[in-house]
Amino acid sequence: MMKKRTILATAIALPLVMTSATAVAFGGGHQGGKGQCQANPHKMLRQLDLTAEQKTELKALRETHRAEMKEDRQNNRDTRQAHREAMQALMLSADFDEVAAEALAAEMSERHQQRQVEMMSKRHQMLSILTDEQKTQLTELQEKRFERCQQKMESRGGNRQA
Numbered sequence: 001m002m003k004k005r006t007i008l009a010t011a012i013a014l015p016l017v018m019t020s021a022t023a024v025a026f027g028g029g030h031q032g033g034k035g036q037c038q039a040n041p042h043k044m045l046r047q048l049d050l051t052a053e054q055k056t057e058l059k060a061l062r063e064t065h066r067a068e069m070k071e072d073r074q075n076n077r078d079t080r081q082a083h084r085e086a087m088q089a090l091m092l093s094a095d096f097d098e099v100a101a102e103a104l105a106a107e108m109s110e111r112h113q114q115r116q117v118e119m120m121s122k123r124h125q126m127l128s129i130l131t132d133e134q135k136t137q138l139t140e141l142q143e144k145r146f147e148r149c150q151q152k153m154e155s156r157g158g159n160r161q162a
Contacts, residue, residue, distance in 0.1 A: 044141050048134045057129045065122050
Protein backbone atom coordinates (compact mmCIF):
# COMPACT_ATOMS: atom_id res chain seq x y z
CA MET A 1 0.00 0.00 0.00
CA MET A 2 2.77 2.43 0.96
CA LYS A 3 4.70 1.58 -2.23
CA LYS A 4 1.66 2.40 -4.36
CA ARG A 5 1.25 5.76 -2.64
CA THR A 6 4.92 6.52 -3.19
CA ILE A 7 4.57 5.71 -6.88
CA LEU A 8 1.43 7.84 -7.12
CA ALA A 9 3.08 10.75 -5.34
CA THR A 10 6.11 10.45 -7.63
CA ALA A 11 3.89 10.36 -10.70
CA ILE A 12 2.15 13.52 -9.60
CA ALA A 13 5.29 15.33 -8.40
CA LEU A 14 7.52 14.49 -11.38
CA PRO A 15 5.86 16.96 -13.79
CA LEU A 16 6.09 19.72 -11.19
CA VAL A 17 9.77 19.05 -10.58
CA MET A 18 10.55 18.84 -14.30
CA THR A 19 8.77 22.12 -14.97
CA SER A 20 10.60 23.87 -12.15
CA ALA A 21 13.97 22.52 -13.23
CA THR A 22 13.35 23.55 -16.82
CA ALA A 23 12.29 27.03 -15.77
CA VAL A 24 15.42 27.54 -13.70
CA ALA A 25 17.65 26.07 -16.40
CA PHE A 26 16.29 28.45 -18.99
CA GLY A 27 16.59 31.65 -17.02
CA GLY A 28 13.80 31.76 -14.52
CA GLY A 29 10.99 30.35 -16.59
CA HIS A 30 7.50 31.58 -17.22
CA GLN A 31 5.81 32.31 -13.95
CA GLY A 32 2.53 33.90 -14.80
CA GLY A 33 0.61 36.03 -12.45
CA LYS A 34 0.82 39.51 -11.05
CA GLY A 35 4.23 40.48 -9.74
CA GLN A 36 5.96 37.42 -11.15
CA CYS A 37 9.04 37.44 -13.35
CA GLN A 38 8.66 36.24 -16.89
CA ALA A 39 11.61 35.29 -19.05
CA ASN A 40 11.28 35.68 -22.80
CA PRO A 41 14.03 33.66 -24.52
CA HIS A 42 13.41 35.44 -27.81
CA LYS A 43 14.10 38.83 -26.23
CA MET A 44 17.34 37.50 -24.79
CA LEU A 45 18.38 36.21 -28.20
CA ARG A 46 17.78 39.69 -29.62
CA GLN A 47 20.36 41.03 -27.17
CA LEU A 48 23.04 38.91 -28.85
CA ASP A 49 24.98 40.06 -31.87
CA LEU A 50 23.31 37.66 -34.32
CA THR A 51 24.29 37.50 -37.96
CA ALA A 52 21.64 37.91 -40.64
CA GLU A 53 21.96 34.19 -41.38
CA GLN A 54 21.40 33.29 -37.72
CA LYS A 55 18.35 35.55 -37.57
CA THR A 56 16.95 33.88 -40.67
CA GLU A 57 17.56 30.39 -39.27
CA LEU A 58 16.00 31.26 -35.93
CA LYS A 59 12.97 32.80 -37.63
CA ALA A 60 12.50 29.69 -39.78
CA LEU A 61 12.70 27.46 -36.70
CA ARG A 62 10.20 29.60 -34.81
CA GLU A 63 7.78 29.44 -37.73
CA THR A 64 8.18 25.66 -37.98
CA HIS A 65 7.67 25.27 -34.24
CA ARG A 66 4.63 27.56 -34.33
CA ALA A 67 3.05 25.47 -37.10
CA GLU A 68 3.73 22.27 -35.14
CA MET A 69 2.18 23.79 -32.04
CA LYS A 70 -0.99 24.69 -33.96
CA GLU A 71 -1.28 21.11 -35.17
CA ASP A 72 -0.76 19.70 -31.67
CA ARG A 73 -3.00 22.19 -29.88
CA GLN A 74 -6.33 20.42 -30.52
CA ASN A 75 -4.88 17.00 -29.72
CA ASN A 76 -3.43 18.33 -26.46
CA ARG A 77 -6.74 19.95 -25.58
CA ASP A 78 -8.60 16.69 -26.20
CA THR A 79 -6.06 14.73 -24.13
CA ARG A 80 -6.27 17.17 -21.22
CA GLN A 81 -10.07 17.03 -21.33
CA ALA A 82 -10.01 13.22 -21.30
CA HIS A 83 -7.65 13.28 -18.31
CA ARG A 84 -9.90 15.74 -16.46
CA GLU A 85 -12.94 13.58 -17.14
CA ALA A 86 -11.12 10.43 -15.99
CA MET A 87 -9.99 12.17 -12.79
CA GLN A 88 -13.52 13.43 -12.16
CA ALA A 89 -14.90 9.92 -12.65
CA LEU A 90 -12.37 8.56 -10.15
CA MET A 91 -13.24 11.20 -7.59
CA LEU A 92 -16.99 10.71 -7.94
CA SER A 93 -16.99 6.91 -7.95
CA ALA A 94 -18.37 5.09 -4.94
CA ASP A 95 -15.05 3.33 -4.31
CA PHE A 96 -11.64 4.79 -5.05
CA ASP A 97 -9.78 2.73 -7.65
CA GLU A 98 -6.14 3.20 -6.71
CA VAL A 99 -4.88 1.14 -9.66
CA ALA A 100 -6.82 3.30 -12.12
CA ALA A 101 -5.60 6.45 -10.36
CA GLU A 102 -1.99 5.28 -10.62
CA ALA A 103 -2.42 4.43 -14.30
CA LEU A 104 -3.98 7.83 -15.02
CA ALA A 105 -1.26 9.67 -13.07
CA ALA A 106 1.43 7.72 -14.91
CA GLU A 107 -0.18 8.53 -18.26
CA MET A 108 -0.40 12.21 -17.37
CA SER A 109 3.21 12.25 -16.19
CA GLU A 110 4.39 10.50 -19.32
CA ARG A 111 2.59 13.00 -21.56
CA HIS A 112 4.03 15.90 -19.58
CA GLN A 113 7.49 14.40 -19.85
CA GLN A 114 7.08 14.01 -23.62
CA ARG A 115 6.10 17.68 -23.95
CA GLN A 116 9.09 18.73 -21.84
CA VAL A 117 11.47 16.69 -24.00
CA GLU A 118 9.93 18.17 -27.16
CA MET A 119 10.35 21.68 -25.75
CA MET A 120 13.97 21.03 -24.79
CA SER A 121 14.66 19.59 -28.23
CA LYS A 122 13.23 22.69 -29.90
CA ARG A 123 15.26 24.99 -27.66
CA HIS A 124 18.36 22.94 -28.37
CA GLN A 125 17.75 23.36 -32.10
CA MET A 126 17.50 27.11 -31.65
CA LEU A 127 20.52 27.39 -29.39
CA SER A 128 22.65 25.20 -31.65
CA ILE A 129 22.56 28.05 -34.16
CA LEU A 130 24.56 30.21 -31.76
CA THR A 131 28.34 30.36 -31.59
CA ASP A 132 30.12 29.33 -28.40
CA GLU A 133 30.68 33.00 -27.55
CA GLN A 134 26.98 33.78 -28.03
CA LYS A 135 26.01 30.82 -25.86
CA THR A 136 28.29 32.13 -23.10
CA GLN A 137 26.78 35.60 -23.45
CA LEU A 138 23.27 34.15 -23.35
CA THR A 139 24.10 32.19 -20.21
CA GLU A 140 25.35 35.39 -18.57
CA LEU A 141 22.20 37.24 -19.59
CA GLN A 142 20.06 34.46 -18.14
CA GLU A 143 21.98 34.48 -14.87
CA LYS A 144 21.61 38.26 -14.57
CA ARG A 145 17.92 37.98 -15.38
CA PHE A 146 17.46 35.26 -12.77
CA GLU A 147 19.29 37.33 -10.13
CA ARG A 148 17.16 40.41 -10.89
CA CYS A 149 14.04 38.28 -10.67
CA GLN A 150 15.13 36.81 -7.34
CA GLN A 151 15.86 40.28 -5.94
CA LYS A 152 12.52 41.55 -7.20
CA MET A 153 10.66 38.62 -5.65
CA GLU A 154 12.52 39.01 -2.34
CA SER A 155 11.81 42.72 -2.15
CA ARG A 156 8.14 42.18 -2.90
CA GLY A 157 7.99 39.40 -0.34
CA GLY A 158 9.55 41.70 2.22
CA ASN A 159 7.06 44.44 1.45
CA ARG A 160 4.12 42.10 2.06
CA GLN A 161 5.32 41.29 5.55
CA ALA A 162 5.49 44.94 6.58
